[in-house]
Structure formats: C-alpha cells, structure tokens
Amino acid sequence: MEIVTITEARRRLDGALPSYEAKIEYVTPNQALGRITARDITAACDYPPYRKSPFDGYAIHSHDGNAYEVVATIGAGIVYDGPVAAGQAVRLMTGCAVPDDCDTVVPQEYVERQGNHIRVTESIPPGSNIIPKGEECRSGAVIIPAGTKLTAGALSVAVGLGNERLPVYAKAKVLFLTSGRELVLPGEVRHHGQIYNSNAYLFQPLLEQYGAEVTFYHVSDGPDQLADEMAAVRRLARDKDLIVSTGGVSVGLYDTMPQIYQSLGAVQLYDRITMRPGSASYGGVIETDGRRTLILGLSGNPSASFNAFHLLAVPILRRLNGERNSEFPVVTCHLGEAIYKKNPVDRFVQGRLTYEQGQPIFTPNTTLTSSALLGLAHTNALAYIKKGTPPLPKGAPIEVIFL
C-alpha cells in the first residue's frame, strides 16, 4: 500500500499530466460559455462602429440661432444618408447613426416642435452628444486575451465586436464510473440493503461544471460481471484524458476498481492519502501509444469523495481544459461553530462560507463523517485543519478553500 499526503498526491498527479498541448477548436458563441480561449480574440470592427446618438432627439447641422427645419425621421437601424444643410435637423432615436453632415445631437427634452420646425430651448455646444466611432475600441484590438474563461460578459463582448467563431481549448474527455451492487438509479426499485446512486448526480454535474465531456458507466462489482466490466471500461477509456470513479477502492472483497485499472495497464501513483475524510483514494496513469489517461479512484462515501474531487480532480480538469489558474481561492475566516474533531491527519471540513457584518464566517456542517450526505446540499467551502491541530473553538481563525 502506498500512502501519501494530499500534497504528494497532487504532485504525483501533476507530474503524470501529459505535457498538455490542449487541442484547439472553433465554436459558436452558443457553445462557448465557460470555455477557455486558446488565442487572443480581437475586435472585427470599431466599437461603436459608427458615430452614434446616445439620445432620442434631433441631429442638427448647427448654425447661428436656434431654429431648425426637420428634413427626415429615422429609428435605430435606419440610416439617413441624404444631405443636411446648416439650419436643418434629422429627428432620430437612441442608437441611430448620426448623419454625416450633422455635428450635434439635441435631446428631445430641449426642443419645442411645431410642424416640421423645431426651436432648441437650451444652449447645446456644437459637437455635443455624439458617441465617436471607435470610442471604446478600434478594429483589430485584443478584446479578450488567450487563457480567459468565457463568462456571459466576455461572450457579449466577443459577439458585440463581430466574432462568430471563438478559439477555445477542446473539452477534457472524462470517463466517470460508479461502483457497487448496492446502488440504484432514480426510477429503479430500491431493495433492502440498497441505496440511491447519489454520487452519480454529484459528479456527473460537477465534471460538466468544470468543463468535461463525460461518459458514464456503472461497474456492478459482482465477481461474475468482472471480466465483462473490465472489457467495457477498457473500451470506454480508450480516448479519455481522465477516469474518475467513486467507490470500490478500499480493502473490501468487492473493491475492484484498482484491479480493473491494473488490467488496463495503469501505473499506480498512490493508493491511500493521509487525510480525513477521503483517505481511501487511488491515483494512477495509463500510457498507451504516447497518450496518457490519468485515473482518480475516489472513495464511495459521499463526503469523502466530494472533498477528494475538489482537491484532486478539479485542478487536473482545469489544467486539461487550458485554464491557467488551477487553484481555488483561500479565505481566512472565523469559525461560526466549534469543531471538536481530533486531527491525527490533515482534515478538510465541509461547511458554508458566509459574510456577517462584512466578516467571512465559516460554519461547519452538522455531520462531519466521510459517509455524510446531507451537508452537500449547501457546502461551498472546505476548511483546512493541519494534522495535530487540537479541537477548535467557535471564533477561531481558520483557512478556508472557497469552492
């Protein structure tokens, strides 16, 4: 058995990551949310692309005096390209291209109109109220640098500057496995001794949230099925960057995941981690024809595997997907409730980070066992408690990983 610290487990996994030249693909903006840009995205046009009116009002060709004749009316999207002589005006709406001959826009509130004639009631300096072409950026400027995670805001900028295809890193391909005859999916009959496969609904969405393209398969762990299931896992693992499994990694008779990985030719990186919860954990790597597939065999216990997923799988997924920063932010908080647990090894306590009167407070979950399930409904942070730390009173300062 090879027991390592969480830091060492991460170091070994990191070292086994392929020197990853993530593949680049061009996707439509609809497919790009959350993806990482693989190249700089540039403006395909000036912004704004024309001299623009910021008001509903009148574009004037200013002259001495305050009286104008209205020669046309346009809405946004309609262009008036006829002449506008000194003393003439074009009625226009917010967002209109200001006719070339006009030098000023007068908001309609500052105008009295009679028939086709207006009188400007305020003093508006010539040149006022026109947003210049290219005020915010010029065509060709870098608007989103390579390595940026595309948020809704970034997508709106890319689209707003005329980009129809965006260069992003290809999604990491992940094989996700659950294991155990005790597990049933929603819609199946749950017999005595069985539980719902809650981890399927924990990790498939988490993997997708962290940018993976996920293939799901369930390993029953029944001895009679083992050969067939090994073959199925081998077939499904072929084109994957990462395998994440939950369950079947401890020392029980039917904990078959390490055996399955061995049959795929995996080199084991570790098979236990000195942390609570989540010590039952297997790391490995398969190398075939120059292609590497990392393996994370997580515990079946929900809280244990949730922690190990965030500490081990998320940094790998971020790296595979081209993200430059692979770490969660760490916030120093005060404890909202005492943690009475002893800490013979490093501990990661699940809980909730909130702000009270501007101060970050970490409130640990009620049940802190590795099999605890209910706290996952609201967990947004993990408090790190170093090996040997005595029980911590309410109010104690604590380092918290904000998920």
Ligand SMILES: Nc1nc2c(c(=O)[nH]1)N[C@H]1C(S)=C(S)[C@@H](COP(=O)(O)OP(=O)(O)OC[C@H]3O[C@@H](n4cnc5c(N)ncnc54)[C@H](O)[C@@H]3O)O[C@H]1N2
């Ligand atoms: N004699 C020993 N027994 C155990 C040890 C040990 O060192 N010696 N380690 C314990 C620790 S720590 C943990 S954690 C568990 C880990 O076991 P496995 O990773 O092999 O997981 P399973 O045995 O398959 O399942 C554990 C537990 O979790 C439930 N489970 C499994 N999969 C799911 C799922 N997809 N959704 C919800 N719940 C799941 C399963 O029913 C079990 O109750 O081993 C200890 N034992």
Ligand code: MOO
């Ligand atoms: O992996 Mo077990 O708690 O150490 O949950």
